[in-house]
Every structure is written in structure tokens, then in C-alpha cells.
Amino acid sequence: MYEKPTFAELGAFLAAARHRNFRKAADELRIAPSTLSHFIRRLEERLETRLLHRSTRSVSLTAAGEALAGRLSPLIHDLDEALVEAANTKNSPRGVLRVLASDVVATLLMEEVVPAFLSEFPHVQLELVANSGFVDIVAEGFDAAFRLGDDVPKDMIALKFGEMSRMMVVGSPDYLRGRRLPSSPEELEGLAFVRSRPASGVPHRCEFEKGGKKISVEPAAVLTVNRSELALQAALRGLGVCYIPERLCRGHLGTGALVSLLDDWSPPYEGLCLYYPGHRLVPPALRAFINVVKRSQFA
Incomplete structure (x- = not known):
């Protein structure tokens, strides 16, 4: 007689399918690896x-596993989603919400999103971490x-937010007055350059494109800082001039x-996304945070 799989068995299978480990x-x-192995073995026996x-x-x-994972996910x-919505009808969001963003995005979130969120949901403890490096948010608990x-x-x-963006070279009118302005990326060497070096230790290279031609340069810097906001200041x-997000x-x-330089060499790129693990329940606090972002000028 056919026995229906349990949710524990299906969850174990999907986790193994995602991680391949x-x-x-x-x-x-x-759970223990032996428990996970037991769940999957029972699922295969049932099926x-x-x-x-x-x-x-x-x-x-x-092949059967690929097909099942594709249908189950x-x-x-x-x-x-349905369980979270049901929970939200009873309880207001509360607890700790950990969100990771680059230095630039974290600064922008502080202008409107964070104050609005904390005002509307006072029982949530928001932890906003600024880190421009690539981080495994599951492993790090975000x-x-x-x-x-x-x-x-x-x-x-x-979830995509906002319009396309781009990187720009900018400087103050006082600094640029009387100086020869660059017409191509290679001519940036003629100006004092403020470089941004993130926590990873690898300086940002300046990437440009025009008419299908791509150029990457790294001008000698008179000043190196570890945050784009400091380069802006x-x-x-x-x-000097700096290369920062628009x-x-x-x-x-x-x-x-500020005045922008090399506009015709600064094409737009894909905008920001807020992302989260697809295999977890979306906590009420995160659902509330997403809604605040959607309502804000940030979006």
C-alpha cells in the first residue's frame, strides 16, 4: 500500500538537492547527517x-530526483508563504532581523527605510550590517x-528595487576649474584620484564602456579610503576625483x-535586489521590512 511521504522526508530531500552535500x-x-540520510532513504522506499x-x-x-525537486520547490x-501569512494575522512582527548591505546601500537605507521601519515595527530589533564583500548569508545567519x-x-x-544604476567619475567644480578634463578613461591619470579599497583589500577598478569598447583602468591614487562615502567626501x-555609484x-x-566626467563612458547596469533564502519561511519581520522598502523612495 502506498504511503505518503512526510514533510520531514520531503524537506530533507530538497535540502540535499540544493546543497548536493x-x-x-x-x-x-x-539535524544529524544520519537522520537526514534516514529521511531520504525512507522517501525513496515509499516512492x-x-x-x-x-x-x-x-x-x-x-532523473527522477531532478523532476521531483523541480515540482516540489x-x-x-x-x-x-501561506503559513507565514496565517501567523501574521495573529502576531505583529517581533524578534531580530539581520540585513546585509554594501556600505553605500546601508547609508541610503538609513535615510528613510530604517527610520520608517523602526517607527512602524517597534518590537523588531533590526541589525543592519554594512559589508561590500560577497557573503554567504545563510552561513552567516542573515x-x-x-x-x-x-x-x-x-x-x-x-526582489528587484529601483531603476538601473551606474558608476560615475565625479569631482568638485573648484578642483576641476582650469584643469584639462578627460575625454577618455586613460586620461584620468592627469587628475588626482581618490581610490576606494573595500574590506576585501582589492581596490575597485574603474570599468568603462562606449560603443561596445570596454576599458578597465586603475589610476594612481593620491588618497585611498575603505568606503565610497569617504571618497565622496x-x-x-x-x-581629487573619485569613482562612485550614481x-x-x-x-x-x-x-x-559635484560635476560628472566621462558620462558617455558610463553605461547603466542592473539595479539592486533584496534577496533571501528561498527554502525558509519568510519571517514576519522580513515581510514587514520588504513592504517598507517597497513604499519608500529607495524603491
Whole structure:
């Protein structure tokens, strides 16, 4: 007689299918690897079908496993959404919400999103971490993170916010007055350059494109800082030009405090996404945070 699989067995299978590794899957579910192996073995016995190929070094899906994972993933996600919505009808969001963002995005979130969120949801303890490096948010315990759309891991749920953006070279009118302005990226060497070196220790290279031609340069720097906001402050004070996200300097360009250079070499790129693990329940606090972002000027 056919026995229906349990949710524990289905969850164990999906975790193993995502990670292709029993130990990582077990760590995600907070169970022992032997327990995870037992759940999957019971599922295969119920279905009378092998779902995974196992060896001492790797785990891979059989054709039946690929088909089952493809059908199960959206169903489990929809079920998680329904359970969260049901919980939200009873309880207001509370607890700790950990969000990761680059230095620039964290600064922008502080302008409107964070104050609005804390005002509306006082029982949530928001932890906003600024880190421009690539971080495994599951391993590091974050609920969500912001990243450019092209860089979001494929196994995450991604929500796109805002328009296309671009990197720009900017300087103050006082600094640029009387100086020869560059007509191509190679001519940046003629100006004092403020370089941004993130926590990874690798300086940002200046990437340009025009008419299908791509150029990457790294001008010699008179000043090196570890945050784009500091590079912006240096440019505003006339210490040189810097290469920073348009989002960060747009207001200063509007007031005339900064002037942009090489506009025709600065193409737009995919905008920001907020992303979170697709295999977890979306906590009420994260759902509330997403809604605040959607309502804000940030979006």
C-alpha cells in the first residue's frame, strides 16, 4: 500500500538537492547527517525510486530526483508563504532581523527605510550590517541582503528595487576649474584620484564602456579610503576625483556641488535586489521590512 511521504522526508530531500552535500543539508535543517540520510532513504522506499546518487565525495540527482525537486520547490515555497501569512494575522512582527548591505546601500537605507521601519515595527530589533564583500548569508545567519541583480546567487528569492544604476567619475567644480578634463578613461591619470579599497583589500577598478569598447583602468591614487562615502567626501572637499555609484552622488550633482566626467563612458547596469533564502519561511519581520522598502523612495 502506498504511503505518503512526510514533510520531514520531503524537506530533507530538497535540502540535499540544493546543497548536493548531506552534511551541509543537515546543518541547514539542524539535524544529524544520519537522520537526514534516514529521511531520504525512507522517501525513496515509499516512492520505490532512487532520487539521489551517493558517493563518499558527492551527491547528485537522478532523473527522477531532478523532476521531483523541480515540482516540489515551488509547492513548498507556496506552503511556507501561506503559513507565514496565517501567523501574521495573529502576531505583529517581533524578534531580530539581520540585513546585509554594501556600505553605500546601508547609508541610503538609513535615510528613510530604517527610520520608517523602526517607527512602524517597534518590537523588531533590526541589525543592519554594512559589508561590500560577497557573503554567504545563510552561513552567516542573515535573513536578507541587498546586491546588484546580476550578482544574486541563483538559489535565492530576489526582489528587484529601483531603476538601473551606474558608476560615475565625479569631482568638485573648484578642483576641476582650469584643469584639462578627460575625454577618455586613460586620461584620468592627469587628475588626482581618490581610490576606494573595500574590506576585501582589492581596490575597485574603474570599468568603462562606449560603443561596445570596454576599458578597465586603475589610476594612481593620491588618497585611498575603505568606503565610497569617504571618497565622496574627499571629492566634495576638492581633494581629487573619485569613482562612485550614481545613487550616492546624485543629490550633489543636482546641486552643482559635484560635476560628472566621462558620462558617455558610463553605461547603466542592473539595479539592486533584496534577496533571501528561498527554502525558509519568510519571517514576519522580513515581510514587514520588504513592504517598507517597497513604499519608500529607495524603491
